[in-house]
Amino acid sequence: MQNRYGEIMELRQALMPPLLNEAKVARLADLAAEIDCGHQDQTGEQLAEFNREAMTNLAFIDFQGIYGGQDHETWVRQILAGPHEQRLTDITQPELTEMARRIMEGEGPEHATYFWLEMLALNIPDPRIIDLIYHPGEYFGDGDNKRELTPEQVIEIALAGKYTPG
Incomplete structure (x- = not known):
């Protein structure tokens, strides 16, 4: 994600899938x-x-x-x-947004997407964050799954706790 200065955000190591043998x-x-x-x-x-x-x-x-x-x-x-995969006490909204962006844009291999989904689920109090990303109509209860949210909107909504219990 580019910040307001046009720079691409790098995620710290704790927010990246582990390097494996x-x-x-x-x-x-x-x-x-x-x-x-x-x-x-x-x-x-x-x-x-x-x-x-x-x-x-x-x-x-x-x-x-x-x-x-x-x-x-x-x-x-x-x-x-x-x-x-862990809950981080010092995670920032820009970091959450960057993980959401990578998921929504399909950036990286499939296992990385799973890692970021789990990290969002662990670090956002909204239990339906995954629905918000992939099935917003179910999340909001209106059936409009064609709704396109930006990563920023996804994280803002999830952090505000404005979900409809399913």
Whole structure:
């Protein structure tokens, strides 16, 4: 987002998806694919290995249906980013607006969008911020999902708490 001086805003590291070991991501994505496409009684070793390497405690069911929703690499990146998603006491409105802009403009890879969505959800008291971005008609209760809001408007509305409970 350009500020009033025409400069592009850089987000601080705490607001960026974590840098990940690409070999680890590839290995975990392969394991996730084996588990997702496998049978519960035949993928126990892969599940244990995934949990050990990713430092998670996921169950077989957590892997089911990944392929139908997104690729395994993106899913793994989301899992590994989880510990980095946090509420920040010093987050600023311009930072929130920049994350909203990046989401709304589709800037960056899919896993980055998921990271920024989660960061907005954690750092804005409005529980329906995601609806405001993607389904404003549902958010406002008027069905007008063609409404185009700017990132600034999205954040101002969300911070003001002017949502209709769904």
